Amino acid sequence: MSEFPLTIPALITPRAEKLFAARPVISRVGTGLHRSTWGEVVYRARRLAGALRDLGIQPGDRVATFAGSTHRHLEVYLAVPSMGAVLHTVNINLAAEQVAYIVDHADDAIVLCDRSLLADWRRVEPHLSRARRLVVLPDIDDAAQDGDALEYEALLAAAEPMAAWPSVAESAPAHTSYTTGTTGLPKGVVYSHRSTVLQSFCTGLADAEGLGSSETLLALVPLALSQVGLPFAAALHGTALVLPGRDLSPAGVCELVEKERPTVAVGFGAALPGLLAHWRDRRPDLSSLRRMVCGGSPVARPVSRAFEVEVGFPIVQVFGMTETSGHGSFSKLPADVGGNASEETRGYYATSQGRPLPLVEMRIADDAGAEQPWDGRAMGELQVRGPWVAREYAQEGSRPDKFMDGWLRTGDVAVIDELGYVRIVDRMKDLVKSAGEWISSLKVEEELLGHQAVVEAAVVAVPDAAAGERPLACVVLRPQEGTTVTGDQLREFLAARLAPSWVPDTIELVAELPKTSIGKTDKKTLRARYAESRA
Amino acid sequence: MSEFPLTIPALITPRAEKLFAARPVISRVGTGLHRSTWGEVVYRARRLAGALRDLGIQPGDRVATFAGSTHRHLEVYLAVPSMGAVLHTVNINLAAEQVAYIVDHADDAIVLCDRSLLADWRRVEPHLSRARRLVVLPDIDDAAQDGDALEYEALLAAAEPMAAWPSVAESAPAHTSYTTGTTGLPKGVVYSHRSTVLQSFCTGLADAEGLGSSETLLALVPLALSQVGLPFAAALHGTALVLPGRDLSPAGVCELVEKERPTVAVGFGAALPGLLAHWRDRRPDLSSLRRMVCGGSPVARPVSRAFEVEVGFPIVQVFGMTETSGHGSFSKLPADVGGNASEETRGYYATSQGRPLPLVEMRIADDAGAEQPWDGRAMGELQVRGPWVAREYAQEGSRPDKFMDGWLRTGDVAVIDELGYVRIVDRMKDLVKSAGEWISSLKVEEELLGHQAVVEAAVVAVPDAAAGERPLACVVLRPQEGTTVTGDQLREFLAARLAPSWVPDTIELVAELPKTSIGKTDKKTLRARYAESRA
Structure with missing residues (x-):
């Protein structure tokens, strides 16, 4: 058999550039829509590769982006790995110090930054160990603050397109992304050409996202997260692409769906409640969508069911993380669970993270x-x-x-x-290990939230002489219920719903729960607080 | 990224054996149906691997099959590559001498033969350079002729299952198949583990066969042609499998569809006219089929249209050959040709061999x-x-x-x-090269067959002093028209339909056309005959 290597140019040259050159690529830039095609995107990617080569970028060098989901960012996606360099998409939601840390850690040679994000980038620069050359992607018109940065369109206009991509080993690095580092410093994951091609292949499976050349994909996962690899998959399968820029608001998303009529969306589960509320309020026409694939966090059944029954398309859950290239399992119903299955059965599968994908x-x-x-x-x-x-x-x-x-x-x-x-x-780390038994803090919290008086709940492990650890619950009550419900009543409520050993020995009624910088309950602080009070 | 190798055990162990263990595998054995599951098939494959190891089969050794499409043949498919040996599926329609040639050429160590094909195998044996050990797959009951052959079920019953597959490189050979050798000796193609895994992946794409875990595949391509790789793809994607044994008659196929309700069929275009005639005659219920994928020879538009309009499912053409692992291109309509397209447009795409598959x-x-x-x-x-x-x-x-x-x-x-x-x-080799222009003999024949008096037509190149080559047509007329239509009238008929240079200078009216052993027009003989007559 052929030793045909699995590399990103093999996705691009015969597919996006040739077979699917006429397929649309629509991108929100600022407040307008930029209309392009796969053919044009690849043509400009070749010019960009020529420009980067002229700037001294060599195979293996890291090229960072600090940008929203636009056609220019897409061009960088295709150009950088194809020329043998390594694309580093920087998460634009990180703090300036964290951005500086990962740009230094990845040893990025150059940074391509949206002009609308330039002020954010300028706050990163003082934290860098050394200055980086900067290229500005002109998503807004105001060039006054560019300073000594190069301008993307000027670079492309002056460049000689790279006619032939250099040959590259399939094991060579193609792109890199960092974990968000909620439990320590961000950690870098390097994706090879081979892993990217195989993951892109997987995204076209009938039993996964099912991307193909008659679909139009709305990419709600930001391009700043290259691990999800949607641009590579769309280039391989000839899928038309709708890129939302940085406006991921429910109104912004619905406007794009109404205008561009995508057939499939891939995004985050956490955005669904807001999208549902907006749809119920305004009833935008989302009828072009045949399915929406969501990862990042579990989707509650009432939400996925409302999309199925009210809005008219199913939500499909996936499990993925930076370390699994975004893609690990996919929650399709099993073969013998058809349209006639009970809501209980359908809900069981809809709330699971699905089955492992092939390989x-x-x-x-x-x-x-x-x-x-x-x-x-x-x-x-x-x-x-x-x-x-x-x-x-x-x-x-x-x-x-x-x-x-x-x-x-x-x-x-x-x-x-x-x-x-x-x-x-x-x-x-949130699990409570009690006398050899594992108690899910999430499950106990879920049951507490089923009580009408409870607004918020957090369950953490506290040291226990006999059992090693025992669960302790912190509960915020609705203001008007504050005086009538006791911790013991809540314990009785739980006792009717959970195994005896899962019922927390103590339920603390508190005014508020401590939160992390991104709004999650800070269980680390709670654990420390109650561990001390026990000690 | 992981260096996870692309090997056949990675299709089988986590997928068919574990995730999809309960999915059905139905196989026609003799006149009955054998009901099994993927789990049981893999369990028996592990026993078979143990038995073959006990018989001295080592990694790299070739294991030949001479068998129809049954569950036992499927077990051999999974066992042999997984134990590191090389599966050689012998085409059971070849002449005895050809079979002996390829078994010797592949240096097969052992042959696993259906009992119903034992008489055919005995005719092969005298032509072999050395005797091969024989294992009989008991698809019929009559054991009297087994002689000193081993019996498959007895081997399995006595064997220790191979609990862990040996590790194997992804570039290692996994299976092999031979071309039919219509233009010379059969030629062997060796498929690697990697090529088989990637091809199997491709078979699950929404833009290709779309195999998945809610489909049931009717495999009308014989398992004797391992290049098509359907068993590997079905094992990867958890597709239920219906195997027709050796009865590929229209009645036999329709009976299986009615009983087992497959959702997708993969077979040969040449079988479609017979299937259509049977359907029109008997109206069997084929409503479970959502699509039928056909390769091997082009499908005429009236046939594919009749399946769409009358029978109720589309025919999808593919281009493939032994050298392309069966899989090269796939003929789906382009994105902007929807259900409202004219029949001319739909026919244009339906009669093409489609677009290249990913990679x-x-x-x-x-x-x-x-x-x-x-x-x-x-x-x-x-x-x-x-x-x-x-x-x-x-x-x-x-x-x-x-x-x-x-x-x-x-x-x-x-x-x-x-x-x-x-x-x-x-x-x-059938093209006519006339004064630098390439003339399609097929196209000229197609136009001739459009004349009501013409039953058969063959166009071949004959030497020409000025043009190098010129087309010459041999035509068989309908008996009743034989005296009234002349070659010159047919030339006028063609002149209204083809470029002047494409019209044959000579049209010979003949009583019959010479045929090859498999019933195709023997153009080699025709070329020789008319080359001489010109010389």
Whole structure:
């Protein structure tokens, strides 16, 4: 057989550039829509590659982007790996110090920045260990602040297009992205040409996103997260692309759907409640969408059901993380669960994270590393391996707390049922380990939130002499209920719904819960607070 | 990224054996149906691997099958490559001498033969250079003729299942198949684990066969042609499988569809007219089929249209050959040709061989190797490359008449249009090269067959002093028209439909056309006959 290498130019040259040259690429730039085609995008990517070469960028060099989801960002996606360099998409939502840390850590040679993000970038610069050459992508007109930065369109106009991409090994790095680092410094994951091609292939499967040349994809996952790889998949499968710029508001998303009529959307589960509320309020025409694929966080059944029944398209959940190239499992109903299944059955599958995708393998293991059965009850840390799953972090290697015998340790606790459907139960660090039993803090919180008096709930482990750890719940009550409901009443409420050992010994009624910088409940602070009060 | 190898056990162990263990595998054995599951098939494959190991089969050894499409043949498909050996599926329709030639050429260590084909195999044995150990698959009960052959079920019953598959490189050979050798000796193509995994992935694409875990596949391509790889694809995607044994008659196929309700069928275009006639006659219920994918020979538009309009499902054409692992292009309508397109437009695409599949590249080149434009008019030899396209023949290497600069020379002449749709125009050797112009013998024959008096037509090149070659037509007329239509009248008929240079100078009215052993018109004999008459 041929030794045909799996490289990004093989996605682009015969596909986006030739077969699918006429397929549309629509991009929101500022407040307007920019209309382009795959053919034009690749043509400009060749000019960009020529310009970057003239600026001294060599194969292997890192080229950073600090940009929204626009056609220019897409051009950078195609040009940089194709010329043998490494695309580094920087998460634009990080703090300036974190951005500086990862640009230094990745040793980026140059930064391509949206003009509308230039002020943010200028706040990063003082934290860098050395200055970086800057190219401005003119998404807004005001050039006054560009300073000594190069202008993207001027560079393209002056450049000689790169006619032939250099040959590159399929194992060579193609792009890189960093974890958000909520539990420490951001960690870099480097994606190879091979892993990117295989992941892109997977995105076209009928049992996954099903991208193809008659679909139009609305990419609600920001291009700043290259791990999800939507541009590469769309280039391979000839999928028309709608890029929302940086306006991911419900109104902005619905306006794009009404105008451009995409057939499939890929985004974050966390955005669904807002989108649903907007739809119920305004009833925009979303009828072009045949499905919406969501990752990032679990989608509650009332939300996915409302999309199915009211809005008219299904929500499909996926499990993915930076270390799995975004793509690990996909939640399609099993073959024998048809349209006539009960809502209970449909809900069961709709709220799972689905089954592993082809070539991705998943298992659950206990603290000692022993594999747990697939019975829908046994819990274990979810571990993943496969051709687009990381085996190490950039410049850190295979840390044993994250990688084990070729498996990625996700830090999530899950159960897997007999058919291989994965259900995330908790974060490993939030689990309460009580007398050898694993108690899901998420599950106890879910039950507490079912009580009409409860607004917020957080369950954390506290030290216990007999059991090692025991759950403790902190609850915020609705103001008007504050005086009538007691912790003991809530414990009785839980006792009717959970195994006795899962009911917290103590329920603290508090005025508010501590939050992290991105608005999540800060369980670390809670654990420390109550561990001390016990000690 | 992980260095996770692309090997056949990665299709089987986490997928068919675990996730999809309960999915059905139905197989016609003799006149009955055998009901099994993917889980059971893999369990028995592990026993078979243990048995073959006990018989001395080592990694790299070739294991031949001489069998129909049954669950046992499927078990051999999974066991042999997974244990590191090489599956050789022998085409059961070849002559005894040809079978012996390829079994010797592949150096097969052992042969697994259906009992119903044992008499055929016994006719092969005298032609072998050395005797082969024989295992009989008991598809019929009569064991009297088994002689000293081993019995498959007895081997499985006695064997220790192979619990862990040995590790194997993704570039290692997994299976092999031979061309039918109509133009010489059969040539062997060796498929690697990697090429098989990638081809199987492709079969799950929404823009290709779209196999998935809610589909049931009726495999009308015999398992004796491993190049098409349907069992591997079904194992990867969790597709339920219906195997027809050796009864590919229209009645036999329709009976299986009515009983087992497959959702997709993959077979040969040549079988469609017979299937259509049977359907029109008996009206069997084929409503479970959502599509039928056909390769092997072009499907005439009246036939594909009748399936769409009368029977109720579309026919999708593919281009493939032994050297392209069966899979090269796939004929889906382009995105902007919807349900409202004219029949002319739909027919244009339905009769093309479609667009190259992801990672498969196609081009057309003239005699001197110069690439021709994609304008729907320029003709050239179709050349193909990609990760599941051969670069050489077994033990023959890269013959320059078949392989060139990493491209496979298909021997077919094609045009490619602006959107990349490929249309086979003729076989290279049947083309008439007249004064620098390429004349398609197929096209001229097609026009002749449009005349009501014409039953058969064959166009061949004859030497010409001025033009190099000129077309000559041999025509068989309907008996009742024989005395009234002249060659000159047919030339006038063609002159109204073809460019002047394409009209044959001579039209010979003949009583019959010479045929090859498989019933095709023997153009070689015709060329020789008329070349001499001219000389």
